[in-house]
Amino acid sequence: MTPKLNRWKRFADWDERPLRLDKFAAEDPANGFSAFSSPADPKPGIGIKGGRVVSLDGVLEHDYDMIDRFIARHHIDPEVAPEAMALESATIARWLVDMNVPREKLVRLAHGMTPAKLAEVVSQLNALEIAFAYSKMRARKTPGNQAHVTNAKDDPLQLAADAATAVAFGFDEIETTMRVSRNAWSNAVACAVGGAVGRWGTLFQCSSEEAEELRIAMAGFTSYAETVSVYGTEKSFTDGDDTPWSKAFLAAAYASRGVKMRCTSGAGSELLMGFHEAKSLLYLEARCLCLQRGMGVQGTQNGGIDGAPLTATIPGGVRELMAENLIAVWLDLECASGNDARSTESEIRVGAKILPYLIAGSDLICSGMGSILKYDNSFNPSLINGEELEDYLVLQRDFEADGGLTPLPESRAIELRERAVEAIAAVFEELDLSSPTEDMKISVVYASGSDDTRSLMPRDVSFISEAIKERGITVIDVIKALAKRGFREEAENLLDVVKLRLSGDYLQTSAMIRDGRIVSAVNDPNDYLGPGSGYRVSEERRLQLNDIRDVLDQKEVLRSEALHEKDEARHIRYRNLGPATNGPANDDVVIGISPAFGLKLYRTTAGHRLSEVLGAMLDAIRARGLKARVVRFRHTADTSFLGLSAARLAGSGIGIGIQAKGTAVIHQRDRQPHNNLELFSNAPITKLEHYRALGANAAAYALGEMPEPIVVPQRGEAMGSRYHARVALIYAIETGLTEAGAAPEEVDVVLTGAKQ
Amino acid sequence: MTHTRADYPLAETRPGAVTGKHGKALPEITLDAVLAGEVTMEDLRITPQALQAQADVARDVGRPTLALNFERGAELVEVPQDFIMQVYELLRPGRAKSKEELLEAAATMRGTYQAERIARFIEEAAETYAARGLFTFRF
Known part of the structure; x- marks a missing residue:
């Protein structure tokens, strides 16, 4: 007797899924846990007197906190505000998804909108509408992507190699940070050198303490900064040790040094810092974004960022992340749209999170993607990491969507990694910083992550880093060292990046470098106005996206079959005896084989030799004292018809039909073609013992028995994804050999190989 | 032009x-x-x-x-890096103990470096910090 249990076992199964490691939080606006709206959120409103904003979202001027004050003075355009604030939010929401309403019109209105108004409008859009509006509203037409390049040892050799690989995958920006903060200078030099291998134009930042980061930029190693954080409540801001004015001053300082920068904000940061004022995540982020436009920064990194995992625990949290990205681009800011901190252990949630961004496009889809393995990511694992990067390449191909990356052949990756490691080693030697050994270098070139390397350790790196800083080494010294040691191309590439800061062209909104040229919202503005406009994947780009590895084609299938041809020739001989006849006696079972069986194709999809498969069936039939004949059909390649035709030729009225790929059927002469006795459709998991049992059952039917049907056990493998491309190609080879009206041929089969 | x-x-x-x-x-x-x-x-x-x-x-x-x-x-x-970092530091919460410290920095920006916009920006910060009590002592 089966005992009664205390739970449905399915829940126990679910407990084992990675999803259950994710925790979920209840909606609780009073404690800051609400994505889109909270009773504490103000109603949108504005008061303007004499060109001055005297009230903002219900707060009078003398009650403004720092953030209100900054937004009122620097973001709100008093000329536009009355018109924009008077419009129904529902109307503006519809315009956001109306392809006939141009982006410029909506951007102009946003200049006059308060945080509560912006939040109220985007709240009206569902997830699909947000993604669509994002695609229409983002500032630059061409999408791009950013990579994290870090490792658990701060090993500069690996940083150089991984930077070079990230560049080759097509990332427009790379971002590094350290396990040990004093290693910043070494990280900066290593990534700058690695990022100059292969091509020029990848922008680079070294996320470190504010003052240090600016000094590293001044030395010429980095070209942008993005960790200038802002917050949506005053208390969070001051706890973050800044004010809107200090951050805006820093923004001007970066501009004065010709260094690109963007701010960072995102849902959940105020909640994590404990000063959320019971406001919704979206409203607080709208305040951050209005601040940023007011500060005059060209762009933002938002979409949760460090707060994304927390936001994803809240109902509607992932939709909120999309909505805040939309507000950013609506405010005409470059958007590095999050998709970085890994917000879930569920691969389904990861895929679902990234998809809207992949198909909508974004200035930087991830900010950034882990180009290195999870454990090497010094920021914390990203949504997508080195482990899963190929999945992302395939998603690009699936949706014909440009996610900014291009497949990289393995041989090219090794070549670039060798070059990068040699280059950084040469720079270190030339500048008397370190002399990496051959073993160190080789261990890094072939390493997937720092667990595989025997290279510099964090303490070694600290000496290098301190020396770079103390000796005042600049990018000019590094360029000279590269050139002196024969890395002239890399020296040129590095110089080209530093030269960007002279014109300041890349300080404009959404600037990146493609093929050696500046591409920004100024000269590549998003001009989406419906199908056929905006960013389109060109045919050339489509072919690049398609070029993932291990792609099957018919030539490939025939080549691998040809490898088995000789082998099979040693095991079986097929001799054509002429037209097949009807079996006169009822002890006769016919096995009908397909046109290419043993002639062009030699193995089942499970990898069994056709000689063995045929042998197993013949043996089993004969073991019951019956006669077994083999007939080749060329009028059809379809399993059902092979089986039925075989059955009609058989004296017993029982036949087996089998294709070269191993799909088989037991048929009976008077049945409908697709109403067989037994079908073995999962050839990839059909074993020799199943074919033997199939033969035995066919014999049993011929003897008038009612055997237990053979069940080929399956464990839910995605058979279609694993085999269908190959199967379709193989089947085309079979159908290519068919000929209407071709008569069945009796085949004498001689098994010459060792018996199984 | x-x-x-x-x-x-x-x-x-x-x-x-x-x-x-x-x-x-x-x-x-x-x-x-x-x-x-x-x-x-x-x-x-x-x-x-x-x-x-x-x-x-x-x-x-x-x-x-x-x-x-x-x-x-x-x-x-044209403003030297050290002075930029000094002013940035002063603009952070609680660094300046009074409005005057910020106004002094603004005056230097205006007088020494002809940085009129920056000076006004610092003055605006000074006024805001005073209104929001940011000159309070931080331990």
């Missing part, structure tokens, strides 16, 4: 007019010049003129706040 979007990117439309702090133009800054020791970090620094040109472009494409940031940046080009 006022630049427009048609002048963008400056490095492509008029490379000869894009110079570093010492007047060296983009086409002169070659690898060979670097190797010959003719290029210093100062030659790789943006000028107030380039930032003003970018401000013009930003304004032309409808980004007035970005333009203002470039203009504030232009004023900071």
Whole structure:
């Protein structure tokens, strides 16, 4: 007797899924846990007197906190505000998804909108509408992507190699940070050198303490900064040790040094810092974004960022992340749209999170993607990491969507990694910083992550880093060292990046470098106005996206079959005896084989030799004292018809039909073609013992028995994804050999190989 | 002259007019010049003129706040790094103990570096910090 249990076992199964490691939080606006709206959120409103904003979202001027004050003075355009604030939010929401309403019109209105108004409008859009509006509203037409390049040892050799690989995958920006903060200078030099291998134009930042980061930029190693954080409540801001004015001053300082920068904000940061004022995540982020436009920064990194995992625990949290990205681009800011901190252990949630961004496009889809393995990511694992990067390449191909990356052949990756490691080693030697050994270098070139390397350790790196800083080494010294040691191309590439800061062209909104040229919202503005406009994947780009590895084609299938041809020739001989006849006696079972069986194709999809498969069936039939004949059909390649035709030729009225790929059927002469006795459709998991049992059952039917049907056990493998491309190609080879009206041929089969 | 979007990117439309702090133009800054020791970090620094040109472009494409940031940046080009970092530090919460410290920094920006926009910006911060009690002592 089966005992009664205390739970449905399915829940126990679910407990084992990675999803259950994710925790979920209840909606609780009073404690800051609400994505889109909270009773504490103000109603949108504005008061303007004499060109001055005297009230903002219900707060009078003398009650403004720092953030209100900054937004009122620097973001709100008093000329536009009355018109924009008077419009129904529902109307503006519809315009956001109306392809006939141009982006410029909506951007102009946003200049006059308060945080509560912006939040109220985007709240009206569902997830699909947000993604669509994002695609229409983002500032630059061409999408791009950013990579994290870090490792658990701060090993500069690996940083150089991984930077070079990230560049080759097509990332427009790379971002590094350290396990040990004093290693910043070494990280900066290593990534700058690695990022100059292969091509020029990848922008680079070294996320470190504010003052240090600016000094590293001044030395010429980095070209942008993005960790200038802002917050949506005053208390969070001051706890973050800044004010809107200090951050805006820093923004001007970066501009004065010709260094690109963007701010960072995102849902959940105020909640994590404990000063959320019971406001919704979206409203607080709208305040951050209005601040940023007011500060005059060209762009933002938002979409949760460090707060994304927390936001994803809240109902509607992932939709909120999309909505805040939309507000950013609506405010005409470059958007590095999050998709970085890994917000879930569920691969389904990861895929679902990234998809809207992949198909909508974004200035930087991830900010950034882990180009290195999870454990090497010094920021914390990203949504997508080195482990899963190929999945992302395939998603690009699936949706014909440009996610900014291009497949990289393995041989090219090794070549670039060798070059990068040699280059950084040469720079270190030339500048008397370190002399990496051959073993160190080789261990890094072939390493997937720092667990595989025997290279510099964090303490070694600290000496290098301190020396770079103390000796005042600049990018000019590094360029000279590269050139002196024969890395002239890399020296040129590095110089080209530093030269960007002279014109300041890349300080404009959404600037990146493609093929050696500046591409920004100024000269590549998003001009989406419906199908056929905006960013389109060109045919050339489509072919690049398609070029993932291990792609099957018919030539490939025939080549691998040809490898088995000789082998099979040693095991079986097929001799054509002429037209097949009807079996006169009822002890006769016919096995009908397909046109290419043993002639062009030699193995089942499970990898069994056709000689063995045929042998197993013949043996089993004969073991019951019956006669077994083999007939080749060329009028059809379809399993059902092979089986039925075989059955009609058989004296017993029982036949087996089998294709070269191993799909088989037991048929009976008077049945409908697709109403067989037994079908073995999962050839990839059909074993020799199943074919033997199939033969035995066919014999049993011929003897008038009612055997237990053979069940080929399956464990839910995605058979279609694993085999269908190959199967379709193989089947085309079979159908290519068919000929209407071709008569069945009796085949004498001689098994010459060792018996199984 | 006022630049427009048609002048963008400056490095492509008029490379000869894009110079570093010492007047060296983009086409002169070659690898060979670097190797010959003719290029210093100062030659790789943006000028107030380039930032003003970018401000013009930003304004032309409808980004007035970005333009203002470039203009504030232009004023900071000549300001030494140490003083920039000192003022940044002073603008952080609780660093300045009174409004006067910030006003003094603003006066130096205005007097010594002709950084009028920056000075006004610091004054605005001073006024805000006073109103919001940011000059309180932080332990």
